[in-house]
Every structure is written in structure tokens, then in C-alpha cells.
Amino acid sequence: MSRKFMSGKVSRRAVLAGTAVGAAAALGRFPTPAIADTEPFRLGLLTVKTGPLAQGGIQMEQGVLTYLKEKNYTIGGRKVDFISADTGGNPAGTKTKAQELVERDKVDVILGPLAAFELYAISDYIKEQKTPTLSLAAADNLTQRTPNPYLLRASATSSQAMQPMGHYAATELKLKRVVTVTEDFAFGYEQMGGFQAAFAKDGGCVVNKLWPPLSTPDYTPYVAQISDCDGVCQGFAGSNPLRFMKAYAGAGLKYPVVTGETGGDDALLKNFGEEAIGLIGCCPYTIDLETEANHRFIDGMIKNYDSIPGQYAALLYVNCQVVDAALKATGGDASDKDKFMAALKAVNLTDTPRGPLKFDHLNNVIGTFYIRRVQTEGAKYGLKVWNKTIKTYENVSQFWTWPEAEFLAHPVYSRDYPPLTKC
Amino acid sequence: MTFWLLLTVNSVTFGGLLFLLSAGFSLIFGLMRIPNLTHGSMFMVGAYLGTTFLSGALGFKLNFWLAAILAAVEVAILGGLMERLLLRRLAGQPLAQVLVTLGVSFMVADLCLMGWGGDPISVGTPPGLAGFVRWGGAAFPLYRMAVIAIAVVFAAALWIMLDRTRLGAMIRAGVDDPQMARVVGIRVSQLFTIVFALGAGLAGFAGMIGGPILSVYPGLDQDMLPLALVVVILGGTGSLLGSFVGSIIIGFIYNFGQALLPELAYFILFLPMVLVLLLRPQGLFGGQII
């Protein structure tokens, strides 16, 4: 039985799970939605626990559970029923699981999903159902040109971390000509669009953009195309950064490499070796943030799961804090979805594992972003390599330093936007 | 110049790796007519087992080569068991074979996720092969050269085995005409188990050898299986020479295609396959086992 039944008493779901036949549930005899503070608060999570995306998805669940355990399954004064659903990492599965959470389990809030295409698949549905959703998926446009009023993003848009990275690469690393390389899908396009725009704003120039398919066993054919530059920006996700950095080092290339939130994720540290030393990345979370909240989070992750957390776990933990804060603000009442959504948007936290955060009027986070360098010095928690923060950007908005209207006037970042220019 | 050299060397390396993976697939298909869809899983399991022996998580620590061999042996045993327990009874039922091999591959993928977690595991290059060979201003990783050498050695060994040994003669007879082989007294049943185990072991070995280049991660099986299919279809099923030539061709198409025609990255593997299937359905070397 995978479901976590965490309220103090035995929940309906636990009973159901015990009766071998789910058909019992089909009869639809459920307690009617009841008085706010006696019923447990129902927290749903859309994640991926099977298949190639499972690494991030399992971390997401661990992040949520770490928070719930820390709070003894009580947030905003209410017991929590936590229901975790495995989407299998595909859009149709995500839609079905969202229906399960909303229609069958009557959750008050959805956390997740992980991937942009999963979020797009359910965006209209959550709007229709008015279910507040705290997404990890970074799809830019859902908090930009086509905002969804029931979506809140406490993590980052795809381009949000890459924009400070572009600034840092141009102004501090003094890079002039960069080749970008990342997976051939929307998350990659939006990351590199953000990097290119911010990098160009401070005088840099992207000379070539490479897009390997999502499942590329060997990156060498792409590494071989990197030339005529003074730096490389990679935007890989999942296990791909590891393999890219190996292929890169294996080809003997020495240009400095910069990356975004997933390309240097702390969860990869235990698998990174020599080849990653010197990689500079920008991330909305950093393991070396010396605050009480972050220590509490990391200690919890190590205690509960013996796992060195990366941003997926951290950002889901932060999402739980946001829900907790909103629930406190409404006095434990989440029955009015519009009111609860407003309370979520108004959350303004100062002490989270990722530092202070608040939300803009399009429901996206304004928070701190960290530039880190992979190095061996200072490694903790038994790791051999470490992400050392070398610069902090505070109050970073999804629009970077552009005025909102100017930012939104250009098309969403894509494979071809911004275009390559001669330089 | 460096660009071309690097790609050429890498094409041959990748081809060598594909050969180790697909030789077994081709033999199994040629001899037993089983489309073994667990072949990618064998590759992945070999890599996972190898990294475990390498890491010392089991209380002992092996060097890279011993770990690769031990992993290959274990995967071969798993393959043999699978043949004995499941595939044996399904001779001549391709649909049931597809169902059972896909079913096992689902189970293996999930077991690996359970056992090794979702995190990618990076496999260290064996000591002594971590450096570069410098040639004409370009640097070639020593390990990739070693992979080429390993593939050539295995190709030669397999060729000798098929051409010179009694086992090889039996396999050739079985591929050519299974009924006749049975009539002349070859114990086809035992032969099938041996060949299946051998093919699985080769795939497992390839997984570990590929480790330092590809790493090990959930989904590696899905990434490799189509490549093995393409190689075998291109080269011709049941043909060792076909697997070898097919692997090298695919190695080149894969590397040069992705570098020169990145827009076609998704088709580059399948177009030649469709062409070959339409013009020469038996594959380039179909019907010639060696």
C-alpha cells in the first residue's frame, strides 16, 4: 500500500485500500464535505514515481513528507491527509490522476506536477475545478502570457534562474561568446531563451545553440560541435547533466561551463566526479544556505530518507510552507477556493530553505537565486564535491530586470527566440 | 579536422558498444526466432550490477574488469533462467514472446528503480585508461580506444567460436535449419539455453563496458533497445557479420547524423532502416551467419 495515510485516525482511504476491491468506492458513499476544522486538510501531490523521471518525482514526495513529519501532520491547525499520485510521467496519466485527486479524493490543494507537459495537460482542468495548484513544473507562459488564476509557482519559471546566470556570465565571468546546449524540449528552449536574452543584455553573444534529443545515450556528437567560443551553457535535467559533463570532459574541452537550476542540482553532487569541478550554476535553492530553516530541512531529509536533497525536494518543502502559511492566514479554512487562493498568493515568507519569497501578481515567485560553483572544498554531509555559493541575487522576478510589459511583449522563449545574431 | 577525427573515433567506439549489445540479440533472433525485448534490460542490469561490485556496497570491492565479467556472468544466468522457465514453452508463439519479454522488461525496470533508486550512477573509468591519446593535435580518450579493442576481440572470439568450434557448428546448423539440426541429433533445447545465456551475458557485459561513457540511469534500457533493433534489422538477423557491420554503420550514422543534420536527429536512425527493409528486407547480410 503506497498511499500515505497520515491523519491521526484511520482515514476513509485506508479502509478502502484495505478492501481489496476498489469498486466499493464506486458506490460513492462518501461523507459530505464537512466543517472546516474537524475534517482533515486534504493535500494532494502529483508526482512521478516510476520510469525515467522518477528520480525527481521521488524527491518531490520526500520533500513533502519531510515537512509533514516535521509538523506532525498538522498544518494551519488542521490534521493533514496526504494523498500522493503517480502520474507515470505522461500527460494523459496526469489528467486522470488530477481527476482522481480532485473528484474522488476531494483534495483542497494539489502540489506538483513535475514536468511542463504534465502541467499543460491539466491547466484547463484545474481552472475549471478551481483547485489551487502549487506547481513545480516551470512552463513560463502559465504565469506570463496565459496565466492561470489557480496556479501558484513557488519554485521558478524555466527562464528565471537562467537570467541571473546570463548576467553573471557576462559581467563576472566576462564571457563573450557562448555555445548553448540543452535538451530539445520546451524546458530547454525557455531556459536558453532566458540565458541568451540576459547574456546579450550585458554584452554577451550566443554563437550556436545545440539541441540533443531528450534521450541521447551519448553526447559526444554534440560536444564535438562546440567550438569557436569562450564558454558553454548547458541546461540539462535529470541524469543528463552527469552524462553531458562526462562526454564534455571526455572530449578534452576546457571552456568554462555554466548551467541553470537542474544542470548543477545538489542531488547530483553525490554522482558528480572530477568532470564537474568548476561548473557554475544558478539555482533557486542551495544546499549551502546556512539558515535555520535549511538546516532543519536537510537534517529531516537525511534522517527520514538518508538522502542529500536537491531542489526538487527543497521546493516541495517550500510549497508546503506556503500552504501552511496560507492556511494559518485563513484560520484553517480552505473551503472557499477563491479565498484560499487569494491567501496563498498573499503569502510572504522570510525563513524557508530557499530564503525569503513572495509572489508577483501573476502568481510566480519573487525570490533569491544563488550562483554556485562545484568544488571539492567545503563539502559536507559526506559528499566529495560541493556547490559553493559565490553570489546571491535577491528578489529575482520572472521578468529579470525588464519591465513586465516589455518582457511580455516579446514572444515566449523558444527554439528560435531570441534568434541567433551575427557576432 | 579535429572535429572529423573525434567523430570518427567516437563512431567506431559507439559501434563497438552496439556490437557487444546486438551480437547476442541477433544470434538469439536468428537461432530461436525470439524478439527478445528484454535485451535493453539485460544491458542496464549488467551496468547496475557492475557498478555495485565496483562500489563495494556488498562488502567486497572488485576492479572494473572483474566487476564487468561477474556482472556478465550473473546476467547470463538470469538470461538462461528466463529461457528455461518462460521462453521455453513459447516456441513458435511470437505474440506470447512479445508479451512475456515486455512484461519482464517492465519488471526489471521497476526492480532496478527499487534496488538502485532513481539517481543516475556514474561509473568511473578504469584506472590506467583515464587519460588521452594525443594524435594530430586532437585528444582521444584512452578508454574509448579500449572499447574499440574490446569489441574487436569479442568479434574475433565469436567468429572463432562460430566457425571453428563444435558449439558454433551446432548454432550454425540451428540457424540454417532447426528441424534438420534436431534430426541429426543436435540437442537444440540445450543449445537454445546456451545461446540465450550467451546473448544476455554479452549484453550485460556491454552495459558495464558502456558505463563509463553512458552512466547508468533508469531508462537506459529504453534508450538502448531500439538501437539494438535497428542494428540487427540493418545487418540482417542471425548474422554475426551483419551485426558487426550494422553496428559500425549505425555508429557512424548516429554520430555524424546528429552532428551534421541535427534537425533530423529523430529520423536519422530510422530512415536507413526503412530503406533497407523496403529494398532488402532480409538485411544487408541476412542469411549469412558469420
Added chain:
Amino acid sequence: MSAPDKTPHAGRYIAIAIAILALIAVPYAITESYYVNIASQILLYAIFAIGINVLVGYAGLVSLGHAGLFGIAAYIVAYLLAAGHGHVFAIVAALAIGLAATACFAALALRATGISFIMITLALGEIIWGVAYRWISLTNGDNGISVAARPAPFGFSLASAKGFYDATLIVFLLAVMAVTIFVRSPLGAALCGTRDQPRRMRALGYHVWMIRFWAFMLSGLLTSVAGILFVYYNQFISPQALALTASAEGLLMVISGGAGTLLGPIVGAALLVIVKNVVSAYVTRWNFMLGATFVAIVVFMPEGLVPGAVRLARSALKAGARQKTQSPLAVTKR
């Protein structure tokens, strides 16, 4: 190959009538909309599987490219609706283009049989997937296309779970009927002949290629219909629906339920949809369970769930009737 002929006809009609009534009753018995939606999914995937079964079961041609055809129809609907066209136009265009694509598939793939046929269909499916993935100006890449609303034919809204279920059920029954008629027609009999004895059929003067071609077209039509239902059900389409995994799942539905039977693909579709969507809520390792289920099916009923169950039931009846353990021989007829 079709249902056993020994059953008395009246009994069979009664059984069919009961089954249809039971299907109509589903949304009344199950009020929870989530489960009605699951039932809709089972029906729409059953149509997909029935379409694949026409090729796999009756023609003996295993396809791993049907998700490509499924996706073409789905994308056409989504694209035309997004471009502001009406539902009728979108659906008709999707069927037409779906059939045209099927004809191309058939023309290429039918040059071969056996494993070559599998590989050609696989490659074609992958190519369609690649196009959906990369022709971003048309398909919006992996961000997919959303469909704003479901249609309301004759003022009968499909927006609710029940409305959609009823419409899917009607299409499903039509599909089952079409395939039943096809299988019993001379063409269907000839198709089975080309599966079992292609050479003999050719010698008898049958145009084997043409018979297979028409089977492929029927298969493509049903697949396109399923694709259209899929896009209306999810109100979203992205390249993942066209991936090799989707083709493989369709094939698994057919094989696990029983290829070459009418009921098999339906049972197989139910098995997959329920494990993926319902069981996965209770069992974390549902992928393992699914794999183990396939292996168990092969071990105990290598011919598929439906024929296997029929066989077991018969031998149980026989054993009961004769009280003798006589012949477990009639077991492997295929």
C-alpha cells in the same frame, strides 16, 4: 477464431443484451465521476485495441506504429479546433487524413511481413512522433495543444463525465459491430486465410496484398476514431500520446486479452487502464505488477485472457461432467 459456435444462439443474444445493458447502466451504478471517466477511458482504449487486433489477430501482422495513426487523428482535431473550425469539420478531416495516413502506412509496411513488418511500422510510428515533437509551429512541441471544449451533438453535451461516457459507448458499440461484421464477412474469412496460409490463398487466386490492405484501412479507421475520442476526453494532445510506449501498450492490450478474438482486446484494454490508473493509486510498484501480470498471463494462458478463461472454463465443465481426467490435449490449438 470468433466466438465459439457451440453456444446456442439464443443464449448468446441474451448475453450480448445483458452486456450492453450493463454498459449503459455503468454511469447510474457508479455515480462517482472519476470512475465514470475511467470507464470512458476503457472504452476508448478498447476501440484502439480492437483496431490493432484487426491486424494483429486476424491478419497476423504485428504493428508497433499504431500510436502514430492514433496521434495523427488526434492532432488534426486539436489543430483544427484551435484554428477556430467547427467540430464536424475537424472530425471529418481527422478521419479523412487519418485514413490517408493509414493508406501510406499500409503501402510501405505491407511490402513485408513478420519482423520486417513490425520494424517498418515501428519506424513509421517513430517518424510521426518525431514530426509531432519537432514541427513546433504546427504542433506546439511537447507543450501540446489544448482543446477548449467537447462537442455537443444534437444539443447533447459531452462535457460531463456521463455525457462523454454515453457518446463513447455508442461509438464503441458501433466499432464492435463493424468488426464483428467484418470478421464474419467473406473478406474477414479471406483475411484469416492470409494469416494462416498466405501461399495457399495466393494459389487460390486471392489478392493477398489487397485483402491485407483493406484490413489495414479498417484498423486505421478504428485507430483514428480512438484518437479523436482521446483528444476530446483529455482535451489535450502532446507527442507522448504518439510515443513507441503507446503503440506497445495498445499491442499489449490485444495480446494480453487474446489476439484474434472480439472480446480479448476489450478485456486487455480494461486491464491496462485499470492497472495504470486505479491500481497505481494503491500499489507503488504498479509497473512491476503490470509486468508480472503479463508474465502470469503468458505462463497460465499463453493465448490471452479471454481464450484462456474459455479454455479453463470448458475443461472445468468437462472434468465436472465426465469426472474423469481425460484430455488436456485440446489446449494448444494455435
